[in-house]
Amino acid sequence: MLKTIEWTGEAVRVLDQTRLPGQIVYLELRDERQVWDAIPRLVVRGAPLIGVSAAYGVVLGVRAGRGVDAVCDYLATSRPTAVNLFWALDRMRRVAKAGGDADRLLAEAHAIRAEDEAMCLAIGQNGVTLFANSGDRPVRLLTHCNAGALATAGIGTALAPIYAGLQQGLKFEVFADETRPLHQGSRLTALELREAGVPVTVLCDNMAATVLAQRKVDAVIVGADRIAANGDTANKIGTMPLAIVSHHFGIPFYVAAPTSTIDPSLPDGSHIPIEQRDPAEITGTPPRATAPDGVKVFNPAFDVTPAALITAIITERAVHRPPYRFKKL
């Protein structure tokens, strides 16, 4: 499995996910600006991995003499939707407030990373119970975007039950939505599943409904960027229509995420801020532009899936079933 992030002693070394699947390139991020920059550029992406990266970014900023609060405020502006970012920064602030020095902050960042690995494993263990009675038949899943090992410091969230199941001798077949506009599904999910020996089929997002209509899969499983108290879930754009179509055809729709993705301070999904991104992500640029000049572009990075369409939410603690009522921890 490709290592997504590692601490070198002076820098945080990250896999540049914008270069995948063609090239395996690691970047050393040496200060908090470089960490900030890597987040909206999607060098590092995936809600859990953004949290881990930001924690190391705080260490780099404090080592260079900046105040913890200023560094945290700065890193918090990198992306608005994934709550794990704010959750990780809050943990760093609390350590500093309790008198922690740079070494203590580094220990906290390491702890966030180690906990992420452990959470992924536990999500996998909990999630695989949903597919345990499949016998010798492969479990057939469809997923959107990448909520795999590449989105975390561990074995992923939505894909964790697959990796856990492989250990138990289960077989899997996966349809991976390409996930426009940035192709995290075809670039990243297809890559990591192929490396794990799981048969994977890539398709355009708008083809998933045909897969569901033809019952080519047993369930849909996706990650999450923020989950409100009532279970409404922000995830990569295109998740919500997939949930509606799954519901239409009676196919289970699962969300898998660590509890750090849950934001019980928001009563429902209408309060989740949604990042709008650069139009050029969709239209390209000349000479490869796929749209004429002078047209407007709508490019939200996430949508919100109503809790009513989610069959279960898998966390490291449990398989939660509706009605969801997440409380402050």
Place this chain on the structure above:
Amino acid sequence: MLKTIEWTGEAVRVLDQTRLPGQIVYLELRDERQVWDAIPRLVVRGAPLIGVSAAYGVVLGVRAGRGVDAVCDYLATSRPTAVNLFWALDRMRRVAKAGGDADRLLAEAHAIRAEDEAMCLAIGQNGVTLFANSGDRPVRLLTHCNAGALATAGIGTALAPIYAGLQQGLKFEVFADETRPLHQGSRLTALELREAGVPVTVLCDNMAATVLAQRKVDAVIVGADRIAANGDTANKIGTMPLAIVSHHFGIPFYVAAPTSTIDPSLPDGSHIPIEQRDPAEITGTPPRATAPDGVKVFNPAFDVTPAALITAIITERAVHRPPYRFKKL
């Protein structure tokens, strides 16, 4: 409006739609092989325009001394889903069977083209009645793929009500799904609507559900490649999930097509053959591949929308409402 097709006297001159929106290039197709080749390559595309192109292809083949039936059988293999292709070829066969020579076949091809223009106008007139009570407020529509002037010899099918409405002083705003994998929405629909002065916003297919959830449009309108007797409609891949999501949010979902798109010989959509296309359309090719080597690809060109999800089917004859019971003419 860009001319899509024209007879030069010795050849059929077509706009190469694979070059849009960047370049306006016309190709002269001089024999039936060149016409055949232009169809799966999508140089000409759109169910009505494929029919018109094939009719001229028959003329070219017969002029070169080939038999009408052999030429028709050959051209019929170019694409399997759009029924207008077979309908146009059948008209040409009937003319030949009745003793028609090459001149009479050319006259029939011209007639098919002229009727297509007239049908587009009539679809526009019928369709615009659905939006007539919008007053000064712009009619806000979402469409998928391109069922506009570029898909026909006239003003289009799904976009015809817009062009008809503009003549009547109505205003429109359109969201155009980019339509993966070949971007007919962002490349073609956005281009022709911009030329017509209609404000158009491009978005990824998986973002349409957010537009519908936020009630940014009054209706969805699309074309069709084949409509079964019960109203089940094959259209560009991604149409069916759009219909499901429209139904979920209570937004009208309209199909617009000439009656030549209706195939009453098929009781329902399960009998419509669906073309599978080249995996490289989705994955690209190195160094711009968006998927790793060695993964499977699912690339159906069309899906089938169940009649129950279609609010109305607009033809040149009427606005048909469910239950649809199309009969042999």
